[in-house]
Amino acid sequence: MNKQTFDIAVIGGGVIGTAVAYYAAKAGRSVVLLEKDHIAAGTSGACDGFIIMQSKNPGPHLELAMESAALYRDLVAELDYDIEYQPKGGMIIIENDTQAALMQSHVAKQAASGLKVDILPIDEARRRELALAPDLWGATYCAADAQVNPVRLAQGFSRAARRHGADLRPGTAVTGLIADRGRVCGVTTAAGDIYCQYVVAAAGIWTPGLVRPLGLDLPIKPRRGQILVTEPLPPTIRHVLLCACYLVAKYRPQDLDPIERHNRLGVGLAVEQTADGGLLIGSTREFAGFDRATTLAGLEAVAAHARRLLPALASVNIIRSFAGLRPYTPDGLPVIGPAADIPGLIIAAGHEGDGIALSPVTGRRIADLLK
Amino acid sequence: MPGVKYSGRLSDAELAAVLPPAERLAQGPVAVIECVQSIPCNPCEKACPFGAITVGDDITALPALDRAKCKGCGLCISRCPGLAIFVVDASGDEATIMLPYEYLPLPAAGDVVDALDRSGKPAGTARVLKVNTAAGLEGTAVVTLAVPRKLADIVRNFRPRGRDAIYICRCNEVSEAEIRQAVREGARTVAAVKLATRAGMGLCQGRTCRRLVSRIIAEETGQHPAEVLPATARPPVRTLPLGTLAGGEDDE
Numbered sequence: 001m002n003k004q005t006f007d008i009a010v011i012g013g014g015v016i017g018t019a020v021a022y023y024a025a026k027a028g029r030s031v032v033l034l035e036k037d038h039i040a041a042g043t044s045g046a047c048d049g050f051i052i053m054q055s056k057n058p059g060p061h062l063e064l065a066m067e068s069a070a071l072y073r074d075l076v077a078e079l080d081y082d083i084e085y086q087p088k089g090g091m092i093i094i095e096n097d098t099q100a101a102l103m104q105s106h107v108a109k110q111a112a113s114g115l116k117v118d119i120l121p122i123d124e125a126r127r128r129e130l131a132l133a134p135d136l137w138g139a140t141y142c143a144a145d146a147q148v149n150p151v152r153l154a155q156g157f158s159r160a161a162r163r164h165g166a167d168l169r170p171g172t173a174v175t176g177l178i179a180d181r182g183r184v185c186g187v188t189t190a191a192g193d194i195y196c197q198y199v200v201a202a203a204g205i206w207t208p209g210l211v212r213p214l215g216l217d218l219p220i221k222p223r224r225g226q227i228l229v230t231e232p233l234p235p236t237i238r239h240v241l242l243c244a245c246y247l248v249a250k251y252r253p254q255d256l257d258p259i260e261r262h263n264r265l266g267v268g269l270a271v272e273q274t275a276d277g278g279l280l281i282g283s284t285r286e287f288a289g290f291d292r293a294t295t296l297a298g299l300e301a302v303a304a305h306a307r308r309l310l311p312a313l314a315s316v317n318i319i320r321s322f323a324g325l326r327p328y329t330p331d332g333l334p335v336i337g338p339a340a341d342i343p344g345l346i347i348a349a350g351h352e353g354d355g356i357a358l359s360p361v362t363g364r365r366i367a368d369l370l371k
Numbered sequence: 372m373p374g375v376k377y378s379g380r381l382s383d384a385e386l387a388a389v390l391p392p393a394e395r396l397a398q399g400p401v402a403v404i405e406c407v408q409s410i411p412c413n414p415c416e417k418a419c420p421f422g423a424i425t426v427g428d429d430i431t432a433l434p435a436l437d438r439a440k441c442k443g444c445g446l447c448i449s450r451c452p453g454l455a456i457f458v459v460d461a462s463g464d465e466a467t468i469m470l471p472y473e474y475l476p477l478p479a480a481g482d483v484v485d486a487l488d489r490s491g492k493p494a495g496t497a498r499v500l501k502v503n504t505a506a507g508l509e510g511t512a513v514v515t516l517a518v519p520r521k522l523a524d525i526v527r528n529f530r531p532r533g534r535d536a537i538y539i540c541r542c543n544e545v546s547e548a549e550i551r552q553a554v555r556e557g558a559r560t561v562a563a564v565k566l567a568t569r570a571g572m573g574l575c576q577g578r579t580c581r582r583l584v585s586r587i588i589a590e591e592t593g594q595h596p597a598e599v600l601p602a603t604a605r606p607p608v609r610t611l612p613l614g615t616l617a618g619g620e621d622d623e
Contacts, residue, residue: 038557039567151567303614314617317612321607
């Protein structure tokens with residue numbers, strides 16, 4: 001019979017849940033991680049690997065990201081597992097004067113928060129990133145941006161958590177939360193009830209469904225991102241690349257022309273070259289419920305946008321596509337911390353496109369909270 | 372042909388026609404051209420610098436080897452698209468066999484491997500003497516094996532030892548051992564194995580390996596292969612250039 005009492009039960013085997021399990025187990029807590037499918041089966045296995053600082057809004061968002069960036073530098077050694085961490089720097093591509101104005105004000109605020117971001121005219125940007133189209137305005141550059149393999153990150157966290165004594169249970173769906181006189185003290189599963197001091201709900205887009213029976217209404221909903229994968233290529237894209245319209249779509253959606261196809265689908269370019277040489281080219285940002293299918297319209301829009309900003313990619317072969325469901329929140333910030341009015345329940349979800357970047361700091365902060 | 376059962380290997384009568392006599396084998400290396408199909412093909416004829424191989428004007432004729440002219444240089448081995456040519460030397464205490472080899476990873480000189488007969492069954496132990504990967508061989512390595520003399524006419528292939536050496540996903544070079552390890556660590560579906568090992572994420576998108584992966588999962592978990600959940604198939608069905616997918620419509 002498995003042991004069924006723990007300090008902490010973590011629900012969700014994505015990058016957030018495995019990070020919480022790792023930092024909590026490392027701090028000496030007894031931890032069980034419950035995952036309905038397998039490690040990184042959901043959003044963490046269907047996304048890009050951006051650890052990008054310069055896309056974050058100055059304030060708590062950027063502070064969390066910078067704390068996370070510092071943790072990443074330690075994790076590479078701590079996890080003893082190749083997470084394909086590459087501190088390659090990032091660029092945000094600027095197409096026109098309107099975007100340049102937004103980026104200039106963004107960069108000035110970031111400088112005040114201690115993040116150094118340069119604005120490069122197109123000639124200088126193209127010297128650093130050869131594939132950029134010559135008729136663009138330019139790009140920003142931030143040396144603090146990096147990239148990781150999200151699947152290997154979740155695997156690295158979970159393996160290291162196990163070394164620190166965590167009990168990992170893939171294939172174990174949580175069917176309900178157990179509450180005693182208003183305090184959450186365990187979870188129910190097909191393999192029996194599990195009791196604990198704290199339940200950490202780190203199930204991304206599935207978190208609202210878990211906590212709704214307790215009367216907690218989390219404003220997290222799935223937002224689909226469709227991504228193209230290319231054949232392995234020789235070194236082609238040197239940085240992690242975003243386009244400024246990603247930031248416009250994220251922070252100032254009212255500025256977008258709703259008639260343009262790529263705006264309707266929320267397309268903002270996100271390109272990285274993975275360790276095996278393939279490019280990941282994303283992404284749409286659509287509300288499509290829990291549907292993880294790719295669509296021709298979405299993939300076409302991503303491809304067309306990529307071709308416009310990076311014309312050299314037109315001849316590159318696409319071998320696959322996939323879609324992931326990002327846990328969107330209305331204010332663009334994750335929900336991290338104890339649930340108000342429900343003692344024993346901790347939430348760590350709603351990171352949308354920042355889950356990879358923010359997973360170490362989320363895990364670390366939750367573990368510190370439960371010391 | 373009606374009444375003929377194709378086994379994929381030479382019959383005893385066909386072998387008798389192509390194997391060199393014992394006295395020639397004892398004199399030093401000689402080519403053994405195990406080609407019995409009258410297909411239009413003649414690269415071996417041009418490959419031989421000594422004029423020992425003749426196909427002739429009728430390109431579907433079988434190659435004829437003049438064993439007196441053959442020096443056993445082996446230049447014809449990698450030229451044969453059917454991988455049907457070997458060079459055998461039974462003049463010493465042990466026999467050596469040069470054979471074409473198109474699997475990865477390549478062995479290294481000094482490796483001890485399982486020698487296989489023409490049907491792929493283990494026939495004994497062989498030592499790798501040499502692995503020739505010269506550019507002129509166009510990707511077909513020529514491996515020289517040392518085998519006991521009595522196996523000179525038997526051994527025509529080999530298998531590296533250790534299951535680590537068997538690749539299931541060729542695109543991403545994922546071995547059988549890695550896939551079994553992933554299943555033992557909890558991957559129960561083709562998608563889970565894919566995520567854990569990258570098997571099936573390469574250029575062919577799993578067309579080569581997905582059945583093998585299903586079978587390994589089934590073996591490890593005691594399921595029937597049909598019960599193992601397949602990975603989700605997503606477009607494109609075959610690779611296509613990004614510009615083609617983008618279509619004529621620019622997104623301006």
